[in-house]
Amino acid sequence: MFKNLKVYSLNVSVTLALAILLAQPFYNGSVHAQLIYTDEVVEVKISKGSSDTNNTQFYAPPEVQVAAGNSIKWTNNDNIIHTVTQGKPSGGGNPAGFNSGPIQVGGTFEHFFDESGSVDYYCTIHPHMIGKVIVNPY
Numbered sequence: 723m724f725k726n727l728k729v730y731s732l733n734v735s736v737t738l739a740l741a742i743l744l745a746q747p748f749y750n751g752s753v754h755a756q757l758i759y760t761d762e763v764v765e766v767k768i769s770k771g772s773s774d775t776n777n778t779q780f781y782a783p784p785e786v787q788v789a790a791g792n793s794i795k796w797t798n799n800d801n802i803i804h805t806v807t808q809g810k811p812s813g814g815g816n817p818a819g820f821n822s823g824p825i826q827v828g829g830t831f832e833h834f835f836d837e838s839g840s841v842d843y844y845c846t847i848h849p850h851m852i853g854k855v856i857v858n859p860y
């Protein structure tokens with residue numbers, strides 16, 4: 723009887739050890755993901771009348787700070803379409819960067835920022851509309 727018990731407990735130990743070994747990478751992965759992905763979404767509004775160069779506000783606020791691992795959501799509060807396009811108007815945009823394409827009236831565009839740094843963006847339809855995102859290390 724003792725002999726059977728010993729074999730049984732050895733099997734349980736081996737099974738547990740294997741389970742811990744196998745689970746380890748997944749465990750590390752989920753901890754990593756928790757550190758990076760948070761729920762914060764910073765809001766930027768596209769002001770009414772933004773197509774007019776004499777408007778007092780375009781992207782509001784024009785500069786925002788976020789910690790890496792957070793998103794920004796732009797909402798088009800104007801009555802015509804706009805874009806949120808990474809880069810500077812003079813540089814013709816950053817083809818590797820984000821680009822909302824046309825954001826419809828009342829529509830939104832969300833972008834996730836995973837690297838720290840300073841990110842310029844503008845509206846390709848109205849290049850006088852410029853904005854900046856400062857992404858701080860998390």
Ligand SMILES: [Cu+2]
Binds near residue numbers: 772805845846847848
């Ligand atoms: Cu625009």
